[in-house]
Structure formats: structure tokens, C-alpha cells
Amino acid sequence: MKKWLEERSESDGIKFTEKAASLLIENVNLDLNLLKKEYEKLYDYISSEAKKVIDEDTVRFLVSRIYSLKIFDLVDYIGKRDKDNSLKALRSILEEGQNLIGLVTLIHRMFKCFLYIKSGNSKSSVTDYIENNMKVPPYFVGKLVSKYIKLSDNYTEDEVLKVFEILNKYDISFRINTIESKHLVKKLISEIIDIDV
Known part of the structure; x- marks a missing residue:
């Protein structure tokens, strides 16, 4: 899952901090389909920001824990x-x-x-x-x-x-x-x- 997240974010030109990536994967309970859905939500948010880095606070704000x-x-x-x-x-x-x-x-x-x-x-x-x-x-x-x-x-x-x-x-x-x-x-x-x- 982490590999998928790294590859996808790199191809989309955004970056996750190490803690943000771990929190996102934990929050989706290791469910790849849910990870993809939540990734899109984060991507939509960060793509309009000047700094394309997703941190823990952003994940906490946008991704609900299941x-x-x-x-x-x-x-x-x-x-x-x-x-x-x-x-x-x-x-x-x-x-x-x-x-x-x-x-x-x-x-x-x-x-x-x-x-x-x-x-x-x-x-x-x-x-x-x-x-x-x-x-x-x-x-x-x-x-x-x-x-x-x-x-x-x-x-x-x-x-x-x-x-x-x-x-x-x-x-x-x-x-x-x-x-x-x-x-x-x-x-x-x-x-x-x-x-x-």
C-alpha cells in the first residue's frame, strides 16, 4: 500500500510526509480501495495549494478513521x-x-x-x-x-x-x-x- 501511495503521489506531483502516509494507511485499515478513494480526496484538496505536501494535519482533517x-x-x-x-x-x-x-x-x-x-x-x-x-x-x-x-x-x-x-x-x-x-x-x-x- 505504501508503495502504491509513493508511486501515485510522485506521478501526480505531490508529496506525503512519512507520518502522513502512515496515518492515511492506518486510517483506511489497510484497504486499498478505500486508500484510493481517500487519496483522491487529498489530491483534490492539495492540487489547489501552492505547497504540494500533505502532512498529518491534512490527513486528520480530510480522512475519517473508519x-x-x-x-x-x-x-x-x-x-x-x-x-x-x-x-x-x-x-x-x-x-x-x-x-x-x-x-x-x-x-x-x-x-x-x-x-x-x-x-x-x-x-x-x-x-x-x-x-x-x-x-x-x-x-x-x-x-x-x-x-x-x-x-x-x-x-x-x-x-x-x-x-x-x-x-x-x-x-x-x-x-x-x-x-x-x-x-x-x-x-x-x-x-x-x-x-x-
Whole structure:
């Protein structure tokens, strides 16, 4: 995909910064057809500019992250204990009318990795868990492990254990009351981020 982007932009007389190219490819979730569509949008914009360089800000402004990535952003913000950005990401997902089924599972998986890390299990235990329970490409596993090791510093082991109780409570609530799930998700995020044991 990167090769296609480099060749196409060179033939069109425009340039992507390294970070902009990576962000664009990430935002289209490695979908070549979507990349071509979003490239056209960026090309139309930059062709009228004096400087024909597309940077990260331009990509962020013009290219939406697809839903599947937005939900991962939300989970990452929860891992960072970043309440403001968590709620912004949630709003963005809800505005698109997207279903939140699976969010509890994604959060649970992240905290399960945190528990492996906190309990002193080796990096290989976390790697094994990710490889066996998450459908991610092999090259992405190491990146995910590193991210989880870093994010796990934001929660104590006791807080991680308490998060599992919170997740179980909300998982049951989501299944019983799907109409109120938008409000429940906001409460879930707040309870996790504000957890104090």
C-alpha cells in the first residue's frame, strides 16, 4: 500500500510526509480501495495549494478513521485514563449510529493483558494471550504488547481487578437494556477511568 501511495503521489506531483502516509494507511485499515478513494480526496484538496505536501494535519482533517479504528481509539483512551478524549471518541462513534456491541469485550481484553503484565508474568504470556484471543496480524502483536505494557502503568493491579467487576456489571446491563446503552457506556467509561481502590 505504501508503495502504491509513493508511486501515485510522485506521478501526480505531490508529496506525503512519512507520518502522513502512515496515518492515511492506518486510517483506511489497510484497504486499498478505500486508500484510493481517500487519496483522491487529498489530491483534490492539495492540487489547489501552492505547497504540494500533505502532512498529518491534512490527513486528520480530510480522512475519517473508519469505525473499527475509532472503537480501538476509544479503548486506548480508556487505557490512558483520558476521560475527555474517551468521551469525544464515544460521541464520534454514537454520531455515526454505530453499535457498541463488542466494546466491553475489547476493554476486557486490554485489562486482561494488563493483569498478565501486573502479575509479573513474562512478556511472552501477554504475547501468547494476544495471539490466541485477538485477530490481529502477526506483525501487529509486538506493537500491541508494547502499547499494553505502557498503558498498564496507568492502573494498579487492584484497580485492574476492580475493572473486571465493573465490566461484568455493565455487560449484564447492556444485555438487559439495549435502549439505554448509550448512557450506560458513558457511565462505564467514567467508572473505569475514575476508579479508586
